[in-house]
Amino acid sequence: MADAWRHSGGPVRSAGGVATGHTGPAEPAGAGRHGTGVPANRGSASSDDSNGRVVRMKKWILVAVVVLVVGVAAPWATGKLTEQQWHAAANQLDTEASPVTLDSTQYERDWFGSDLSGRVTLRNPQTGEVVPVPYTGSVSHGWLGSEITLTPEVNDQELAQRLFPDEQPTVVISTSVWGTGRVDVTVPSIHVEDKETGESLNVSEAYGWAEFSDGGRDVKAHLSWPGLVVRAPGLRARLGNLQFDQDARRVAESLWAGEMDMTLDSLALESETQPDVVLSNLSLTGDTEASEGNETVRSDSTMTVESLKVADQATGPHRMTLTLDNLDVESWTRLMAVSRDVQQFQVRVANNPNPDVNQLRQQQMQLMQRFSQAAKGLAGAGIALQLKELSLETPQGTVSGHLSLSHPEVAPNKRDSMPLIMQQLTGKLDLSLPVALVKQVPRLERDAESLTRQGFLKRDGETYSVDASLKDMQVNLNGETIPVPPLI
Numbered sequence: 001m002a003d004a005w006r007h008s009g010g011p012v013r014s015a016g017g018v019a020t021g022h023t024g025p026a027e028p029a030g031a032g033r034h035g036t037g038v039p040a041n042r043g044s045a046s047s048d049d050s051n052g053r054v055v056r057m058k059k060w061i062l063v064a065v066v067v068l069v070v071g072v073a074a075p076w077a078t079g080k081l082t083e084q085q086w087h088a089a090a091n092q093l094d095t096e097a098s099p100v101t102l103d104s105t106q107y108e109r110d111w112f113g114s115d116l117s118g119r120v121t122l123r124n125p126q127t128g129e130v131v132p133v134p135y136t137g138s139v140s141h142g143w144l145g146s147e148i149t150l151t152p153e154v155n156d157q158e159l160a161q162r163l164f165p166d167e168q169p170t171v172v173i174s175t176s177v178w179g180t181g182r183v184d185v186t187v188p189s190i191h192v193e194d195k196e197t198g199e200s201l202n203v204s205e206a207y208g209w210a211e212f213s214d215g216g217r218d219v220k221a222h223l224s225w226p227g228l229v230v231r232a233p234g235l236r237a238r239l240g241n242l243q244f245d246q247d248a249r250r251v252a253e254s255l256w257a258g259e260m261d262m263t264l265d266s267l268a269l270e271s272e273t274q275p276d277v278v279l280s281n282l283s284l285t286g287d288t289e290a291s292e293g294n295e296t297v298r299s300d301s302t303m304t305v306e307s308l309k310v311a312d313q314a315t316g317p318h319r320m321t322l323t324l325d326n327l328d329v330e331s332w333t334r335l336m337a338v339s340r341d342v343q344q345f346q347v348r349v350a351n352n353p354n355p356d357v358n359q360l361r362q363q364q365m366q367l368m369q370r371f372s373q374a375a376k377g378l379a380g381a382g383i384a385l386q387l388k389e390l391s392l393e394t395p396q397g398t399v400s401g402h403l404s405l406s407h408p409e410v411a412p413n414k415r416d417s418m419p420l421i422m423q424q425l426t427g428k429l430d431l432s433l434p435v436a437l438v439k440q441v442p443r444l445e446r447d448a449e450s451l452t453r454q455g456f457l458k459r460d461g462e463t464y465s466v467d468a469s470l471k472d473m474q475v476n477l478n479g480e481t482i483p484v485p486p487l488i
Helices: 002-007 040-093 157-163 329-350 357-380 442-454
Strands: 100-109 113-123 130-141 145-152 170-176 181-187 190-194 199-203 206-213 218-232 235-252 255-271 277-290 296-310 313-315 318-328 384-394 397-406 426-434 458-460 463-471 474-477 480-483
Touching: 157 190, 218 255, 235 277, 235 329, 255 329, 313 384, 318 329, 318 357, 329 357
Parallel strands: none
Antiparallel strands: 100 113, 113 130, 130 145, 145 170, 170 181, 181 206, 190 199, 199 218, 206 218, 218 235, 235 255, 255 277, 277 296, 296 313, 296 318, 318 384, 384 397, 397 426, 426 463, 458 463, 463 474, 474 480
8 A cells, every 4th residue: 555655646754754755646667766777867967967078178178289389389489579579679779870789690599598699889979989898698488578688798807707706787678579678787786996006996786677668669767776986096986876767758769758757865076186076965857748749849857956065065955947848849850860960970070181171061061051951940830948947045145047048930831941040039038146156256256347347247236137138139138239140
């Protein structure tokens, strides 16, 4: 009866009287809890699980293969890209205008790294003198970038060993596949002493870095130099804690916009034959902004000095603020190009003992014409220069001043035909200084008295002053009108 009740779907109670069955239809024979078979639906689920595990395993195997291939191929690709970027950077520096050129005499690229060597050349644009600095380096290729470590090779090994007995200066360049880069420069500390002459040099470790992005058009840089001390018989020079930061974006070939901040804690010169000079807490800040389209730029800069001590007399604080507005980028670029050509022309003349006089005159006239056109472009854009603030605090009183110089804007198609820049140039100068300060230097006092008699200086009680303005090629100086010759 119990079996019949069980097969009919009725509840079956265990020995404890708890129902363990269900009220549904009876399960087939062999499909019960104690049977050896597996329910049909459970077998299907188990089969699906097995198939799912196989699919997932295949996916993970595929991912592993892809990662393995990328892991092996990526260093080769980044190495290839790094080599291209290195040669491209060298080509960008290889111009007559650049004071630094980079030559690669060897670049051997392997799968996970490269070896390179070459020469960095420093050029003085005024004299044409060059200083070559050989280097060797190694490149480590990663998945998303490479790291280049450069070490300078000094010809005078004895001197290099004296300066850097334990560690050489290093330059580490990090590049990425998306075009960003970083340069880290470390110069170890230097401690050199010559007991015979009494001369010594102590330099703290200097560290700097620069980050490049957008193909080198955006640059962030930082320099930290704790200082140096130079000693010689009768002389001691000291520099303390130089810090430099810049965030800039290239506007043109030699023009950048952005922010700059430089501080110097101290600069001192002590001599047995001259008065000691100590400068404390120098700060220089700059902010340059480009107009939309990078046609003109505006620049503001401020310099402050907390104190300047000469012998036993200290002055300060001092402050100067300078503003440059409406600087035409195209004309500035042309002016810089002409300036470089003039310097190179002077170098060629100095190195040529028997020049062709007629050819020299022709080249000079061409350079002067190019300079004139560039200068007219700058003035015609409406350039304005202001010394907005000049404040020098001394024990005898304050030296203060203001200077402004500007040119009205001229239509672009009329700038080249401007006869003279001076015709439309206007300016203003205000300067005052204490008489007691001038009396500190007898020669300066005599000159001030002479200038006062001539009307160039004006004395009002205990203050010398200058009040001048420029307009229509005439200078009004303390009420006296002086014509200005057509120089520009």
